[in-house]
Amino acid sequence: MVKAADRAKNPARSSVWLEKRAARSGGGPAGLDRDRIVAASIRMLDEEGLAKLSMRKLATELGVTAMSLYWYVDTKDDILEYAMDSVYGEIDLAAVDAAADWRDRIRLLALDYRRMLVRHGWMSPSAGQYLNIGPNAIAVGQKIHDTVAETGLSLDRRPSAMSAVFQFVYGYGTVESQFGRRAAEAGMSQDEFYVESVNAFRDDTDLAEQVEGLKEILDERTSHDSLSVIWDRDFGYALDVLIAGIEVMVAREAEGA
Amino acid sequence: MVKAADRAKNPARSSVWLEKRAARSGGGPAGLDRDRIVAASIRMLDEEGLAKLSMRKLATELGVTAMSLYWYVDTKDDILEYAMDSVYGEIDLAAVDAAADWRDRIRLLALDYRRMLVRHGWMSPSAGQYLNIGPNAIAVGQKIHDTVAETGLSLDRRPSAMSAVFQFVYGYGTVESQFGRRAAEAGMSQDEFYVESVNAFRDDTDLAEQVEGLKEILDERTSHDSLSVIWDRDFGYALDVLIAGIEVMVAREAEGA
DNA sequence: CCAGTTCTCGTACACCGTACAAGGACTCTC
DNA sequence: GAGAGTCCTTGTACGGTGTACGAGAACTGG
Numbered sequence: 001m002v003k004a005a006d007r008a009k010n011p012a013r014s015s016v017w018l019e020k021r022a023a024r025s026g027g028g029p030a031g032l033d034r035d036r037i038v039a040a041s042i043r044m045l046d047e048e049g050l051a052k053l054s055m056r057k058l059a060t061e062l063g064v065t066a067m068s069l070y071w072y073v074d075t076k077d078d079i080l081e082y083a084m085d086s087v088y089g090e091i092d093l094a095a096v097d098a099a100a101d102w103r104d105r106i107r108l109l110a111l112d113y114r115r116m117l118v119r120h121g122w123m124s125p126s127a128g129q130y131l132n133i134g135p136n137a138i139a140v141g142q143k144i145h146d147t148v149a150e151t152g153l154s155l156d157r158r159p160s161a162m163s164a165v166f167q168f169v170y171g172y173g174t175v176e177s178q179f180g181r182r183a184a185e186a187g188m189s190q191d192e193f194y195v196e197s198v199n200a201f202r203d204d205t206d207l208a209e210q211v212e213g214l215k216e217i218l219d220e221r222t223s224h225d226s227l228s229v230i231w232d233r234d235f236g237y238a239l240d241v242l243i244a245g246i247e248v249m250v251a252r253e254a255e256g257a
Numbered sequence: 258m259v260k261a262a263d264r265a266k267n268p269a270r271s272s273v274w275l276e277k278r279a280a281r282s283g284g285g286p287a288g289l290d291r292d293r294i295v296a297a298s299i300r301m302l303d304e305e306g307l308a309k310l311s312m313r314k315l316a317t318e319l320g321v322t323a324m325s326l327y328w329y330v331d332t333k334d335d336i337l338e339y340a341m342d343s344v345y346g347e348i349d350l351a352a353v354d355a356a357a358d359w360r361d362r363i364r365l366l367a368l369d370y371r372r373m374l375v376r377h378g379w380m381s382p383s384a385g386q387y388l389n390i391g392p393n394a395i396a397v398g399q400k401i402h403d404t405v406a407e408t409g410l411s412l413d414r415r416p417s418a419m420s421a422v423f424q425f426v427y428g429y430g431t432v433e434s435q436f437g438r439r440a441a442e443a444g445m446s447q448d449e450f451y452v453e454s455v456n457a458f459r460d461d462t463d464l465a466e467q468v469e470g471l472k473e474i475l476d477e478r479t480s481h482d483s484l485s486v487i488w489d490r491d492f493g494y495a496l497d498v499l500i501a502g503i504e505v506m507v508a509r510e511a512e513g514a
Numbered sequence: 515c516c517a518g519t520t521c522t523c524g525t526a527c528a529c530c531g532t533a534c535a536a537g538g539a540c541t542c543t544c
Numbered sequence: 545g546a547g548a549g550t551c552c553t554t555g556t557a558c559g560g561t562g563t564a565c566g567a568g569a570a571c572t573g574g
Contacts (some may be wrong), residue, residue, distance in 0.1 A: 018457045155537040160494030171424025237417030245502025
């Protein structure tokens with residue numbers, strides 16, 4: 001095991017995954033176990049949020065002292081990395097294979113990824129902070145890679161197409177999930193929270209003056225549909241844009257060749 | 258002023274910007290000032306990173322006690338919101354107006370936004386966590402909105418096009434800046450850090466087996482060009498995809514009408 | 515039963531954000 | 545110049561945080 005203080009110095013140790021470490025298993029008095037720790041941390045993260053998770057609380061939840069956890073894990077960050085990879089595993093890669101063509105595959109992957117980010121509001125901040133190179137995250141990355149390869153896009157264009165789609169999904173999922181988190185913290189539904197926010201916004205004359213047109217558009221959109229419908233539709237439209245864009249690039253390459 | 262404990266309860270107070278508060282100005286013994294505090298915090302954030310910024314250190318930097326800051330600000334979060342909006346102001350909106358057409362405008366906005374995220378590594382995590390509704394952020398948002406309107410896209414498609422482009426930029430900038438941050442923490446250049454990481458990756462047989470093809474592609478790309486060249490090129494290609502996609506959607510709407 | 519390993523715990527340290535109340539510094543009025 | 549009132553700064557304290565360290569409990573194999 002590696003002390004937390006040593007971790008930062010060596011880039012090869014900047015992630016749990018870049019170091020061979022046997023998963024120390026339970027059998028001790030408390031029946032602890034890395035899997036149990038990670039599962040409990042995911043449950044607590046989903047319920048209470050990233051900011052509220054502490055080693056002491058997690059330990060209490062497991063009927064144990066904070067320091068007991070450090071037998072199975074070097075650092076709080078490690079737990080987050082394990083938790084992250086675990087939820088990457090929720091993306092259903094088998095369902096992706098069943099899709100008809102690369103367009104549907106991209107749509108499925110993107111939707112599943114987005115849903116995962118929204119389901120686990122702590123994922124966006126975490127995914128931005130750590131290297132995402134656990135086995136499940138890598139499997140997802142490879143599936144994305146394979147799918148983009150199917151488009152026929154040339155090799156040196158593929159990484160940009162991958163990031164165009166999936167960095168978008170990350171950004172979209174981040175906004176959506178953080179909005180949901182804030183609503184939940186205020187004890188409201190998303191729609192209620194949205195109305196409250198717009199009202200607070202309207203009361204602030206400085207801000208309101210600055211935007212004029214923008215607010216009416218937002219009002220118009222939300223008067224017809226609930227926020228979750230809007231999230232879904234906008235996301236679908238954006239994927240249309242991305243897929244159309246990839247098709248164009250493929251066609252241009254075909255012409256040029 | 259509002260106590261930190263009260264902030265969470267009221268959604269109308271979930272941001273500094275949603276509350277009328279005069280900027281309390283200096284004149285006291287220490288010559289403190291909200292602008293000075295925000296400027297100092299940005300400097301420290303850029304140099305030391307988000308995790309290292311504390312009220313006590315920031316105060317020391319300003320030759321003052323931690324509690325003095327609370328005269329000008331309710332909360333540490335407030336400082337971050339002010340700092341965020343301040344760097345949104347670094348995006349050169351006037352330059353965008355000078356561009357020839359909406360394609361160039363989108364490119365300029367996206368590039369400036371990305372550069373800002375990379376320049377200030379603490380922005381990505383912060384922007385994901387707070388509402389971005391300070392005056393400068395709103396101004397950027399409105400410029401994006403106006404630019405997308407120029408494409409001729411119908412009203413209900415615009416938000417999705419906006420997010421397709423700028424959520425992508427956010428995701429891309431996040432990855433790029435966090436990679437840079439990690440490299441800096443390890444005391445290396447980005448290219449050195451990349452090589453080290455790939456080597457550590459290669460040494461891990463479990464991970465290495467899983468990817469096979471992927472690694473060769475990465476090697477091939479980085480053997481020709483430095484990472485910063487690759488970042489730039491991939492970003493440009495991805496914008497090509499997005500712009501092409503928008504053009505297709507505009508054309509489809511024209512046909513349908 | 516005993517030795518050795520595996521696991522748990524109590525204590526402690528250095529830090530964090532910030533509530534509260536005392537008091538210094540400046541400004542304005544007479 | 546004296547006094548009042550406001551503006552600003554500070555010291556102290558509370559309840560948290562991650563985790564280093566060493567003692568000791570529990571379990572395992574001989």
